[in-house]
Amino acid sequence: MADGANDEAVGDNPEQAPSEEVVGDVPSPKKAKRKSAAAAAAAGKRKSKRASTLKKEASKKAVDKEQHAPDPPESEAYSEIKEQLNQRYSLGRIPEAVKTTSFAKQDLEVGRNPKVLLSKKSSILASSDDPFATREGKTLLWRDINMVLSGKKDGEKDRYLLEGVWGEVPQRKTTAIMGPSGAGKTSLLNILAGRAASRGRVSIQSEIRLNNYVVDPKKIEVRQHIAFVAQDDSLQVTATPRESIYFSAKLRLPKDTPEKTLIKLTNKMLQELGLEKCADTFVGGALLKGISGGERKRTSIGVELVVKPAMVFLDEPTSGLDSFSAMQVCRVLQKVAHAGSSVLFTIHQPASDIFNQFDQLILLNRGRVMYQGAVDDIEPYFQQRGHPLPPRYNPADWIMTVAQSVPWEELISCGFFPEDKRHLPDPDTEIFVDGKDASGHHSDEMDDKSYIRAGILTQVHLLYSREIRNITRDKASIGARFGLTIFLAVLIGIIFLDVGNTDKAKPQNLQSHFGALIMVVLMSMFGTAQPALLAFPEERPVFLREYSTSHYSVVAYFMARLSMEASLTALQVLLLLTIDYFLISLNGPFGIMYIAVYALAMSSTALAVLLGCAVEDPKLGQEMLPILFVPQMLFAGFFVVPELIPVWLRWARYLCSLTWAIRIIMVEEFGNGCGGGEADAACERVLNSVGASEDETWWNWLILIGLFVVFRLGALFILRQKALKFY
Ligand SMILES: Nc1ncnc2c1ncn2[C@@H]1O[C@H](COP(=O)(O)OP(=O)(O)OP(=O)(O)O)[C@@H](O)[C@H]1O
Numbered sequence: 001m002a003d004g005a006n007d008e009a010v011g012d013n014p015e016q017a018p019s020e021e022v023v024g025d026v027p028s029p030k031k032a033k034r035k036s037a038a039a040a041a042a043a044g045k046r047k048s049k050r051a052s053t054l055k056k057e058a059s060k061k062a063v064d065k066e067q068h069a070p071d072p073p074e075s076e077a078y079s080e081i082k083e084q085l086n087q088r089y090s091l092g093r094i095p096e097a098v099k100t101t102s103f104a105k106q107d108l109e110v111g112r113n114p115k116v117l118l119s120k121k122s123s124i125l126a127s128s129d130d131p132f133a134t135r136e137g138k139t140l141l142w143r144d145i146n147m148v149l150s151g152k153k154d155g156e157k158d159r160y161l162l163e164g165v166w167g168e169v170p171q172r173k174t175t176a177i178m179g180p181s182g183a184g185k186t187s188l189l190n191i192l193a194g195r196a197a198s199r200g201r202v203s204i205q206s207e208i209r210l211n212n213y214v215v216d217p218k219k220i221e222v223r224q225h226i227a228f229v230a231q232d233d234s235l236q237v238t239a240t241p242r243e244s245i246y247f248s249a250k251l252r253l254p255k256d257t258p259e260k261t262l263i264k265l266t267n268k269m270l271q272e273l274g275l276e277k278c279a280d281t282f283v284g285g286a287l288l289k290g291i292s293g294g295e296r297k298r299t300s301i302g303v304e305l306v307v308k309p310a311m312v313f314l315d316e317p318t319s320g321l322d323s324f325s326a327m328q329v330c331r332v333l334q335k336v337a338h339a340g341s342s343v344l345f346t347i348h349q350p351a352s353d354i355f356n357q358f359d360q361l362i363l364l365n366r367g368r369v370m371y372q373g374a375v376d377d378i379e380p381y382f383q384q385r386g387h388p389l390p391p392r393y394n395p396a397d398w399i400m401t402v403a404q405s406v407p408w409e410e411l412i413s414c415g416f417f418p419e420d421k422r423h424l425p426d427p428d429t430e431i432f433v434d435g436k437d438a439s440g441h442h443s444d445e446m447d448d449k450s451y452i453r454a455g456i457l458t459q460v461h462l463l464y465s466r467e468i469r470n471i472t473r474d475k476a477s478i479g480a481r482f483g484l485t486i487f488l489a490v491l492i493g494i495i496f497l498d499v500g501n502t503d504k505a506k507p508q509n510l511q512s513h514f515g516a517l518i519m520v521v522l523m524s525m526f527g528t529a530q531p532a533l534l535a536f537p538e539e540r541p542v543f544l545r546e547y548s549t550s551h552y553s554v555v556a557y558f559m560a561r562l563s564m565e566a567s568l569t570a571l572q573v574l575l576l577l578t579i580d581y582f583l584i585s586l587n588g589p590f591g592i593m594y595i596a597v598y599a600l601a602m603s604s605t606a607l608a609v610l611l612g613c614a615v616e617d618p619k620l621g622q623e624m625l626p627i628l629f630v631p632q633m634l635f636a637g638f639f640v641v642p643e644l645i646p647v648w649l650r651w652a653r654y655l656c657s658l659t660w661a662i663r664i665i666m667v668e669e670f671g672n673g674c675g676g677g678e679a680d681a682a683c684e685r686v687l688n689s690v691g692a693s694e695d696e697t698w699w700n701w702l703i704l705i706g707l708f709v710v711f712r713l714g715a716l717f718i719l720r721q722k723a724l725k726f727y
Pocket of ligand 1: 149161179180181182183184185186188202
C-alpha cells in the first residue's frame, strides 16, 4: 500500500494530524496549504467533511475500544520477529504496508501459535449472539495481477484486461473497488475470491497472500475462508429470508452454538438489514412471486454476514437498492469491518454520503490501478495531479468523471496509476515459512478445522428437511408430478384393463399383457427420472454458492438429495403400481413387483442424476432426456432381439437398467406358468426373447443394484469435481 493509505490505515486516532503524503509518486502538499488555497465555499465543505471524518474516526475508535480488549504485552515471539524484520529492511522500523497487512502482531502470533487464536475465535463465534461481535480478521494483499485476452488471430495484439494490479484488503476496513464500466472491477474481485481462472483466450497471473501466506484462492480450502456475495442472488426460491439466514448460521457456526443464539443472530441480522417485514415471505423467483429484488440482495448479504466472517467480498451489494437501503447495507458493512473483518466490494457511482462511509478505495481504469489508498486521501491526490474536486461535488462522481473524460496519456503524465512501492517480505523466508504452503494446503492459517461445524448427519438432516419443505411449498410442481402419475396410471390401467386374466395361448392376449408390463415399467422410469435429471441443473447455483461458502459437504448434499429422491420415488411407484396392478390384473406377487419397479426407477434416477450433474444448464438437461430413455428401450430386448443388434453394439445393453429389471419382472409375471399347455409355451417364448431365466434372477438383481451404485458414485464424483472447479 502506498504511504498515504498506510498512514490512514494505522492512524486510528481522531486527534492525529491528517496524513501529509498522498499515494503515489508526486510529493503531497500540506493539508493546511490546501485549505487556505481553496475557495471559501469549498473550504467550508471540506471543513464539514473533515469534521465528519473526524467524527467517523472517533466513533470508529469508540466502537474499537468497546469491542476490543486492550492488546496484551508484546510477546517474545513478536519482539523477536519484529527485530528480525528491522534488520532485514534496515529501516529502523517495520514498513507500514507490512505493519498494516501481513505482519500485524496478532498475525505473527497466528503464524507462530495458531491454535491460541483459533480456539479464541471458536468460542467467540459459538457464544456471541451479536452478528457484529469481534472476530479475528485476515489481511489479503496482492500484486502483479495480470489478466490477458490473447488476440484471436496470429498477429492480433493481446489485450490486458487487468495489468499489474496491486492492492490490499486490510483488516477492520471497508475497501471499495470503483471504476468505469469495463475497468475490471468484477474480474479483480473474482480473481481474489478464486472465482476466475485462465481459460480459453483469457490467461491470469497473480500473487495473492492471505496473512502473508501465498495462497491460490481457487482452492476450495482458501475460498471457504471468504464470504462471497455475488451480483446475482442464488437463494432457495421457496425459503424465506429468515430460513435462509438461519440455515447459513446453523450449518456454518460452531456446532455447539445454542439454538437460541442462532435465532437471536438471525433476528438481529434481519433487523439490521431492514428485512423484518418480509422475513417470512418466500424469496421467490421467476415462477414464484416473492420478496423484492432489493430484499433478495439484502437476504444474500445477511446469509453471509450472520456467520461473522473474517473476510467478506461483495459484488455490487448496493445495485438495485434505493438510497436508504443502500445506506443501510453500507452501515452494516461498516459495522462488520469494525468488528474485525476485511470487507471488499465493487460499487458503481455511490452517493456522496455512502462514499464517505468507505475507508479505502481502489480505483481501476482500463484494468490498471489509478488510485489505491484511504478515501480521505483522494481529494489531495486528485488535486496534486491537476484535477481538484470542484466545490459541492460528489467525490465519487468527480473521480469517475476524471477517469472517463481525461485523455489516457494525460492521466499517465499527471502521475495517476501509481506503481506498487510496497516492500513485501519474501514469503519464502524462514520467519514466514511456518505452516506455509503455496497451494494453501497444510498451513495452520488455512486450517479449516479451527472449530467444528455441524456434523454430516445434521447437514443431511437440514438439507433433507429443506428439500421436503421445498417440495411441499412448490405445490404446482408436486401436484403436476403426482397428478400426472395418477392420470397416466389410470389411462394405462383402463387401456389394458384385466389383460392379466386373458388366455395367453392367443398371441394378441400375450402381446397385450406383455405391452401392459412394458408400459408400467417405462412409466415408472419416465415419471421419476425426468425430475431428477432437471433438479441439479436448476439447483446448481444454490449448491455451488453454499458449497463454496462452506455450508455443507458434497457427500451431505448428495445423501440428502438421494434420501429425498428415494422417498418421492417410493411414493410415486407405489401409486402407479397400486392402480395398475389391480386394473391390469397382474399375476406376479405385488411386493416383489413393487421392489423390482422401484429398483428400476431408482437406477434410472441415478443415471438421470449423473447426467444432470454433468450439465450446467437446465435447458441442456431437457435436451438430454432422449439420451436417458431411448437407448434403454432399444437395448432392453423387447423391441428388437439382441441377436439382431450389431455385434459391436450389443455390450451397451449390459449398461441399461431396463434390461435387468425387465428380466426380473417377466420372470415374476410369466415364470410361474400361464395356465398350462400352449399358454405356458407362449410365455416361455416371451421369457426367452428378453433373455429372462429364473436361474439368473439373483444375478439380475445384483446387476441392477450394481448399476444404481455405479451411477450414483459417478454422479458424486462429477458433482465433487464441478464443485471444486467452480469459477
Ligand atoms: N472471460 C472473458 N473473456 C473476454 N473478455 C473478458 C472476460 N472477462 C472479462 N472480460 C472483459 O474484461 C473487461 C473487464 O470486465 P469486468 O466485468 O471485470 O468489468 P467491470 O469493471 O466489472 O464492468 P461493469 O462495471 O460494467 O460490470 C471487460 O472489457 C470485459 O469485456
